[in-house]
């Protein structure tokens with residue numbers, strides 16, 4: 001397979017970029033990283049010239065380009081079946097796909113009112129305007145995934161479905177938002193899950209990059 005290049009936006013801000021980057025890094029899939037700075041005068045030109053959709057992230061694999069974070073995750077799942085990026089059993093896989101799709105197309109209030117600001121913490125922000133409802137839904141999905149599919153596994157590693165999967169990558173930016181704007185009231189299972197995700201080496205690596213971007 002040709003070498004993979006993942007093009008992403010700013011690590012502080014680009015929640016969509018964080019998903020495939022976190023997925024590849026945590027799963028041990030080698031890739032080269034390219035960056036396009038967002039919110040700059042030249043950003044639109046760069047994005048239009050390089051990205052098939054005019055947005056980041058996108059993945060380049062030889063002549064193949066894949067854009068949109070969920071499509072990139074699916075492509076990687078096809079390319080690396082041995083990584084088991086989706087749960088192998090049909091029932092947890094259906095749940096993992098559903099919650100990943102729900103994340104991809106939903107939670108508009110959380111996205112808008114609590115934008116990802118990776119290096120920041122203790123920002124305290126309103127939970128009105130639908131944010132509280134979105135937080136409760138995320139908490140419910142995490143708690144269900146852990147109790148129905150994660151906890152039950154003999155080799156449970158604390159991820160939503162026991163082993164690391166695409167669903168964890170899809171929700172990693174939400175963990176960041178909860179840490180930035182929280183504390184949020186979530187179940188013990190969700191709190192432990194956030195602890196695990198934010199202590200992974202891949203998380204620390206992204207954070208170091210985010211800090212470097214702003215000279216922190």
Ligand SMILES: N[C@@H](CCC(=O)N[C@@H](CS)C(=O)NCC(=O)O)C(=O)O
Pocket residue numbers: 009013014015016017038044047054055056057067068069070
């Ligand atoms: N659904 C897309 C959304 C991608 C997206 O909105 N990317 C933002 C950065 S987080 C972007 O490229 N914004 C540049 C712009 O709008 O000019 C995905 O999942 O990849």
